[in-house]
Amino acid sequence: MTLIPNQRHLFDIPDDVAYLNVATMGPLPLAASEAGQRGVARKLRPWTIPDTDFFEDTKKLRPLLAQLIGADETGIAFVPSVSYGLATAARNLPLAKGQKILLLADQFPSNVYTWREQARATGAVIETVSVTGNVSLSDALIDAITPDIGLVACPHVRWTDGARIDLAAVGARCREVGAALVLDLTQSCGAMVCDVAAVRPDFVVAAGYKWLLGPYATGFLYAAPHRREGTPLEQNWITREGASDFSRLIDYTDAYAPGAERYDMGERSNFALLPALHASVQQILDWGVANIEATLAHQNRTLAIALEKRGLATGPESGRGAHYLGALLPETAPADLTARLKAENIYVSKRGNRLRITPHLFTTQTDIARFLAALDRHLG
Structure with missing residues (x-):
């Protein structure tokens, strides 16, 4: 693995902006913006768009998305959102009355509402895993996977605090008890290595607008080989x-077309969004996901120490995503802390009682210094 030098020159981020909020929305690289503009310009003269263009963008992008998670391209489908992908998974994962669906406490709403509805429809029961004592969230989840569990739905990294899940261990335990596994990699894909061959999930979904640095309303679904003959949400012509x-x-x-293509959303051939997503994903692959993870880990390790010195605990690195910091705020922290920081062009987010700090390769030492100095002023 190689530490990547600062990449701010590839983004349109002014020097006076400290953007530490990729977990909310990643910025488009300049190359992705340019690709999207070229793509949408095709619609100015639709008579110049050949029939093949309805297929070329997805044909080129599908293998790149597969490469992100160590998958085969025939397992990749295009979805506009996590909720769409999860609805597809839910439709194709039968549950018996009384079986349990295992979720994490404070899981992202899209990965809760889908399974609540599935429980109502099938008679399954939602069980939520919380952490007690010194047990890690990952260990608590694994311990809760018992023979009465029909399905486990979880992320690689929890969105509120960055808590990391050992997906390979979760996958192994799911296979032991015969439970299906559905992953939401929105807060990790592009910033953390995930190998579906090792985890062996039934379905994976990821939105493209966060760590993939792509446009909003883009994303992908992965279906395991034994899940590729299912029923799609839509019956559209192009699949x-x-x-x-x-x-x-x-x-x-x-x-249907072969593989998971049957699950593609309608109007998948988006002439503006797909070229932009392609450029972003290609940039991530050029950097290398393992290199991104190592670089952000190195960067955040130093920042975590600085936060700890200020009494803002981030937890052990082994228990969180290396790209993710969820600093526990003191009770005396001002309620409008993020608004105060925003007024100084410093962008972070607050989730619960934690300050969520998610920099990227464009983050400079000046950004970090400004952020820490502002914290000292507003928390002091």
């Missing part, structure tokens, strides 16, 4: 066998 031959679209067929 059907032979759809590229426009002259024969009225030769209706029940046959």
Whole structure:
């Protein structure tokens, strides 16, 4: 692994802006913005768009998305949101009455509402895992996976505090008890290494607008090989066998294109968003996810020490995502702390009683120094 030098020159971030909030929304690289603008310009003259363009962007992007998680490209589908991908997973994971769906406390709402609805529809029961004592969230989750668990839905990193889940161990335990595993990698994909061959989940979903540095309303779904013959949410034309031959679209067929493509959303051929996402994902792969993780770990290690000295505990590095800091705020912290920081062009977020600090490769030492100095003023 190689530590990556600062990459601010690839982004449109002014020198006086300290943007430490990728967990809310990652900025587009300049190259992605330019690719998106070129893409949307095609719609100015639609007569210049060949039929093949409905297929080329997805054809080029699908293997790149697979590479992010060590998957095969036939397992990748295009979705506009995590909720869409999770709804697809829910439709294709049968549960029996009384079986349990295992969730984490404080899990992101999209990964709660989907399973509440599934529980109502099937008679399954939601069980929520919380941490007590010195047990890690990861160990608590693994201990809760018992034979009556039908499905485990979890992230790699919890969005509120950065708590890290040992996905390989969770996957192994799920297989032992026969439970399905659904992962939401939105807060980790592009910043942490995840190998689906080691974890062996049933479904994976990730939104593209955070750590993938892509546009809003982009994302992908991964379906394991034994989950690729299921029922999609939509019955659209472009996922059907032979759809590229426009002259024969009225030769209706029940046959789908191979692999997880059947789960692709309708109007997947977005001429503006897909080129931008492609450029962002290509940049991440050029940097290397392992290198990104190592660089952000090195950067955040120093920042965590500085926060700890100020009484803001971030927890042990082994228990959190290396790219993620959730600093526990004192009770005396002003309620409008993030607004005060924003007024100084310093951008972080607050989740519960934690200050969520998520820098990236564009973050400079000057950004960090300004942030810490502002904390001293507002918390002192």
